[in-house]
Amino acid sequence: MREITLARALGEAIREEMIRDDTVFIIGVEVGLYGGCFRVTEGLFDEFGAERVIDTPISESALVGAAAGAAVMGMKPVAEVMYQDFATLVMDQILNGAAKLRYVHAGQATVPMVLRAPFGASGAGAHHSQSIEAMFCHIPGVKVVIPSTPYDAKGLLKSAIRDPNPVLFFEHKLTYGIKDEIPDEDYTVSLGKADIKLQGKDLTIVTWGLMVHKALNAAAELAKKGIELEVIDLRTLVPLDTATIVSSVKKTSRLMIVHEACKTGGYGSEITDIVTREAFGYLDSPVHRVATPDTTIPFSRPLLEAIIPDEKDIVAVALSMTGNRITEVENGI
Amino acid sequence: MLHKDDLIKMYRWMVLTRTFELTMNDLYQHGRVPELQHCSVGQEAIGVGACYGLRPEDVVMPSLRTRAAFLVKGVPSKILMAAAFAKETKLCGGKNTSHHLGDLSLGIIAGTGIVGGSIPLAVGAALACKLKKTDQITVCFFGDGATNTGNFHESVNLAAVLSLPIVFVCENNQYAMGTSAKRSMLVDNIADRAASYGIPGVMVNGNDIIAVYDAVQNAIQKAKGVPPQPTLIECKTYRWYGHSQRDPVDGRYRTKEEIETWKLRCPIKHFREYLKRAGILSEEAIRETDNETRLEIEEAVRFAEETPYPEPGRVLDDNYAPVLEV
Numbered sequence A: 001m002r003e004i005t006l007a008r009a010l011g012e013a014i015r016e017e018m019i020r021d022d023t024v025f026i027i028g029v030e031v032g033l034y035g036g037c038f039r040v041t042e043g044l045f046d047e048f049g050a051e052r053v054i055d056t057p058i059s060e061s062a063l064v065g066a067a068a069g070a071a072v073m074g075m076k077p078v079a080e081v082m083y084q085d086f087a088t089l090v091m092d093q094i095l096n097g098a099a100k101l102r103y104v105h106a107g108q109a110t111v112p113m114v115l116r117a118p119f120g121a122s123g124a125g126a127h128h129s130q131s132i133e134a135m136f137c138h139i140p141g142v143k144v145v146i147p148s149t150p151y152d153a154k155g156l157l158k159s160a161i162r163d164p165n166p167v168l169f170f171e172h173k174l175t176y177g178i179k180d181e182i183p184d185e186d187y188t189v190s191l192g193k194a195d196i197k198l199q200g201k202d203l204t205i206v207t208w209g210l211m212v213h214k215a216l217n218a219a220a221e222l223a224k225k226g227i228e229l230e231v232i233d234l235r236t237l238v239p240l241d242t243a244t245i246v247s248s249v250k251k252t253s254r255l256m257i258v259h260e261a262c263k264t265g266g267y268g269s270e271i272t273d274i275v276t277r278e279a280f281g282y283l284d285s286p287v288h289r290v291a292t293p294d295t296t297i298p299f300s301r302p303l304l305e306a307i308i309p310d311e312k313d314i315v316a317v318a319l320s321m322t323g324n325r326i327t328e329v330e331n332g333i
Numbered sequence B: 001m002l003h004k005d006d007l008i009k010m011y012r013w014m015v016l017t018r019t020f021e022l023t024m025n026d027l028y029q030h031g032r033v034p035e036l037q038h039c040s041v042g043q044e045a046i047g048v049g050a051c052y053g054l055r056p057e058d059v060v061m062p063s064l065r066t067r068a069a070f071l072v073k074g075v076p077s078k079i080l081m082a083a084a085f086a087k088e089t090k091l092c093g094g095k096n097t098s099h100h101l102g103d104l105s106l107g108i109i110a111g112t113g114i115v116g117g118s119i120p121l122a123v124g125a126a127l128a129c130k131l132k133k134t135d136q137i138t139v140c141f142f143g144d145g146a147t148n149t150g151n152f153h154e155s156v157n158l159a160a161v162l163s164l165p166i167v168f169v170c171e172n173n174q175y176a177m178g179t180s181a182k183r184s185m186l187v188d189n190i191a192d193r194a195a196s197y198g199i200p201g202v203m204v205n206g207n208d209i210i211a212v213y214d215a216v217q218n219a220i221q222k223a224k225g226v227p228p229q230p231t232l233i234e235c236k237t238y239r240w241y242g243h244s245q246r247d248p249v250d251g252r253y254r255t256k257e258e259i260e261t262w263k264l265r266c267p268i269k270h271f272r273e274y275l276k277r278a279g280i281l282s283e284e285a286i287r288e289t290d291n292e293t294r295l296e297i298e299e300a301v302r303f304a305e306e307t308p309y310p311e312p313g314r315v316l317d318d319n320y321a322p323v324l325e326v
């Protein structure tokens, strides 16, 4: 076991897959010589050379389309877009290219590619801060993965690289520095399996990315008040592990979904829909979504803090959902 | 080098393509084929001339108007027709229209319906061939309109910078729907755009099949060079029919005189005269080719009509590849 950061875990996953399979290559803007905008691919250019760690001009659409084209021809590209915000530039190549290539070839084609992109509010301004994962979850033909811990990040990225489908792999910038013990030997974490990060009986929180950590902090707060949260880290948004969510809600009878993406059309609505159909009779409270309000993400710290969901928000909503205890709070107990 | 037999075959491919297109056009007018056609009549020399010299393993990315590429690359006309009829075929199983289908076993990648959007995919195919160190060439077709998209500029530049074995073939029929190239770019020749990527730009008469063939073969030599170099080939041509069947043949964006002038430059007639003069094709052989291709396409229509529709039960298949344990 070793303790490493999530960013390093990702780098190790790519490196080990490149050693394991010589069809794996990296392509992106500043992924090579520079070492990656967030240093995820650092060292790989020196180790594997310019042929397998391909720096491109600032041509996101061409490079992601090229990744899809190369995948159809038997390669396993790991493409990077520097910020998820820029993924709008490659939307066509994902939506009309990568996602549809297998379908329009009636199954003759496989598209084993990964597209990595950092996301999330980090005080970097309106165009480098968004969480737009829901836009991609709406595209049949792709998988969507968001890790929250170094262990998961490494195992999930390995699975993503080995997966025969286009996998969109989104990394919250503020999770890059999180450290964790990870095994020395090769392991994978299957796509499509949520992880119950904390067991509890009073309320289920479904979340992903950085919000997993905020939910766990909130859970520790609430535990002091005798409220036990169950925290489910989705890890894979598509395909969604419906069974884990539904069985947890059947146990706790309450569901809160927490995401950093803005509320309207967020992926939380999709989960709400599933739970209200599959566990309706078990619910003791309406499903609550804790999300960023519908706004452009601001730069200034106080503005950010006013809108990005945090532990306080989660605690407050959990208290109100568990009913009887809200008065205790109001009474200052 | 092209031999007599090659020339005769190339002629036959052009005639077959035209017969296919005219038949499909006619069927559409009579409501017998559901696919809105983007008729390639007048442009046959490009797809045939560019694909004739390719090997089975070479890769093509057709445009919405490169009907000939499918046929020359080896898709049987009856399968192509069945696809246009939205019938069950191994190629696309009714899942997409016939002008955007692919058969990877024949080296055809299905393009997207987004003008310019297929070019990045073709660049990726060439990148894969380079990384795998095969000597496969990728030929990517697109129209004049596509050269105004960001994807064109990004992709050609990327292919140039990465030194990829690819040939870009622009079918410049001078219009993108109703917008003439004159109204959408200030350069006279699309080939001139190559200069901004530092690669050769070549302009040819797109209605001269031998000129197209030669230009593509020269470009293939460059693509196989050390280091490989892409080429942008502009084939000047003209579409005889409307953009699609929703567009009248003589829409208000062009004149009847212009259309008639270009019809005089018919690529098939041009080549036929040449072959006759050279004593390669007799009147009888010409009639025979006409007859044979007509029969082939009639048979294709019969086949398409008789082929069943795809099973609705399979409509959700092929969105995802199954994950095998690794």
Ligand SMILES: Cc1ncc(C[n+]2csc(CCOP(=O)(O)OP(=O)(O)O)c2C)c(N)n1
Residues within 6 Å of the ligand: B063, B064, B065, B113, B114, B115, B116, B142, B143, B144, B145, B146, B147, B171, B173, B175, B176, B177, B243
């Ligand atoms: C991005 C995009 N814009 C518009 C269209 C609609 N459209 C389809 S074909 C076409 C014209 C394309 O012109 P060109 O590239 O010259 O090819 P041609 O049709 O002349 O063969 C247009 C505007 C589209 N499919 N995609």
Ligand SMILES: [Mg+2]
Residues within 6 Å of the ligand: B143, B144, B145, B171, B172, B173, B174, B175, B176, B177
């Ligand atoms: Mg055109």
